[in-house]
Amino acid sequence: MPPWGAALALLLAALALLGLLAPRLRRAVGARTLPGARGQDHEEEADGGGAAAPFSDGREPLPGGCRLICKPSALAQCLLSALRRSTALEPRPRSWLSGPHLQTLCHFVLPVGPGPELAREYLQLADDGLVALDWVVGPCPRGRRVTNAGGLPAVLLVIPSAWGRLTRNVLGLCLLALERGYYPVIFHRRGHHGCPLVSPRLQPFGDPSDLKEAVTYIRFRHPAAPLFAVSEGSGSALLLSYLGECGSSSYVTGAACISPVLRCREWFEAGLPWPYERGFLLHQKVALSRYVSALQDTVDTHRLFRSRSLREFEETLFCHTKSFPISWDTYWDHNDPLRDVDEAAVPVLCISSADDPVCGPPDHFLPTELFHNNPYFFLLLSHHGGHCGFLRQEPLPAWSHEVILEYFRALTEFFRTEERMKGLSRHRASFLGGRRRWGTLQKREASPSSNLEEIFSWKRSYTR
Numbered sequence: 001m002p003p004w005g006a007a008l009a010l011l012l013a014a015l016a017l018l019g020l021l022a023p024r025l026r027r028a029v030g031a032r033t034l035p036g037a038r039g040q041d042h043e044e045e046a047d048g049g050g051a052a053a054p055f056s057d058g059r060e061p062l063p064g065g066c067r068l069i070c071k072p073s074a075l076a077q078c079l080l081s082a083l084r085r086s087t088a089l090e091p092r093p094r095s096w097l098s099g100p101h102l103q104t105l106c107h108f109v110l111p112v113g114p115g116p117e118l119a120r121e122y123l124q125l126a127d128d129g130l131v132a133l134d135w136v137v138g139p140c141p142r143g144r145r146v147t148n149a150g151g152l153p154a155v156l157l158v159i160p161s162a163w164g165r166l167t168r169n170v171l172g173l174c175l176l177a178l179e180r181g182y183y184p185v186i187f188h189r190r191g192h193h194g195c196p197l198v199s200p201r202l203q204p205f206g207d208p209s210d211l212k213e214a215v216t217y218i219r220f221r222h223p224a225a226p227l228f229a230v231s232e233g234s235g236s237a238l239l240l241s242y243l244g245e246c247g248s249s250s251y252v253t254g255a256a257c258i259s260p261v262l263r264c265r266e267w268f269e270a271g272l273p274w275p276y277e278r279g280f281l282l283h284q285k286v287a288l289s290r291y292v293s294a295l296q297d298t299v300d301t302h303r304l305f306r307s308r309s310l311r312e313f314e315e316t317l318f319c320h321t322k323s324f325p326i327s328w329d330t331y332w333d334h335n336d337p338l339r340d341v342d343e344a345a346v347p348v349l350c351i352s353s354a355d356d357p358v359c360g361p362p363d364h365f366l367p368t369e370l371f372h373n374n375p376y377f378f379l380l381l382s383h384h385g386g387h388c389g390f391l392r393q394e395p396l397p398a399w400s401h402e403v404i405l406e407y408f409r410a411l412t413e414f415f416r417t418e419e420r421m422k423g424l425s426r427h428r429a430s431f432l433g434g435r436r437r438w439g440t441l442q443k444r445e446a447s448p449s450s451n452l453e454e455i456f457s458w459k460r461s462y463t464r
Contacts, residue, residue, distance in 0.1 A: 100386040116174050250346055349404065
């Protein structure tokens with residue numbers, strides 16, 4: 001861990017241990033209960049959500065007190081059945097890790113550890129900028145499963161948060177996916193996680209242009225492999241913007257977002273609880289401090305590094321530029337992740353927690369109407385998990401990772417079944433069409449006079 005990371009870890013850990021963190025966050029976040037499930041936490045954990053039944057109001061109970069919020073459909077019913085069979089959602093006794101702030105701090109602050117073996121590639125973009133792709137190449141576990149029936153491992157594209165930090169959970173997801181037969185690759189933006197900033201241009205919050213080129217390259221390397229995508233935290237803005245802009249030509253089979261930030265402008269303007277705001281802001285400043293000389297021609301770096309909030313930092317970096325200044329409203333017109341959400345044609349599972357201390361209460365940060373009206377979007381809402389946490393006792397991985405890989409497997413089986421049914425329908429239609437044509441020929445052979453009259457009439461009209 002770099003020195004600034006250790007300093008940030010010590011700062012946040014000291015705040016938590018001294019008891020300064022929890023009271024402020026409780027006042028900022030407040031008591032949280034699931035929409036439509038107030039007072040039912042213990043009962044749902046005990047009965048596991050009941051037996052599988054048809055959709056009632058689009059909010060289906062699941063084991064562990066979770067709920068699936070979506071528009072009723074065949075795919076939703078398939079996903080609901082898979083989640084009800086999932087062992088990752090089984091209720092467990094609460095432990096010291098159950099608190100939302102501990103879940104969040106353990107995820108962001110604790111050292112990453114050895115992690116997987118990564119093979120880095122730098123991809124030069126059309127404007128000569130660079131992004132990095134970290135392919136997870138090891139350690140290769142024994143008995144590795146294959147996710148695709150054709151024998152080719154599916155590619156799992158992982159997008160970290162917009163701050164660029166490679167967290168424990170991201171690496172844990174990559175290791176678990178590698179064990180389950182996927183080929184994970186981590187996308188790093190310009191200037192993030194050791195990727196050089198060779199041009200004075202950073203990637204705006206919801207601009208998917210760099211991601212488009214990265215996906216094109218991944219498809220070039222693995223043209224026949226299915227592609228799945230996962231984002232963490234604020235990285236969901238990039239993934240959802242990509243899916244909305246590309247629509248049915250996104251090359252993605254399925255996507256998932258862990259603790260997504262969906263109402264991004266309101267999130268920036270409202271601000272985070274002060275420890276998280278200061279921590280994320282410090283991380284941003286330290287990450288960009290090495291590029292001061294490269295950015296000073298386009299950005300007011302003095303004002304940038306004196307920013308006191310994430311909104312001020314974002315606005316200075318992308319709106320108050322020296323070459324092409326724009327307004328805050330115009331910036332979000334081009335970077336709101338939900339601006340083209342109606343064009344998305346890929347199933348997206350969002351996993352969120354009601355006690356998320358970074359995003360806030362579900363009624364404020366989750367547009368539930370999106371999940372009730374759009375058949376491609378599914379929301380798995382839990383009572384506990386913090387922000388991008390969802391941790392369990394070691395050595396078990398985060399239960400959100402298990403659910404995401406089970407969701408991808410359910411998608412694969414569902415689409416495979418749909419293709420098989422379409423193939424049978426086409427074969428049946430072809431068979432019945434052949435029978436109808438054969439019956440017509442037989443009828444025509446039974447009445448040769450009519451055929452002669454038709455032929456004579458045609459020849460007569462033709463020879464006139």
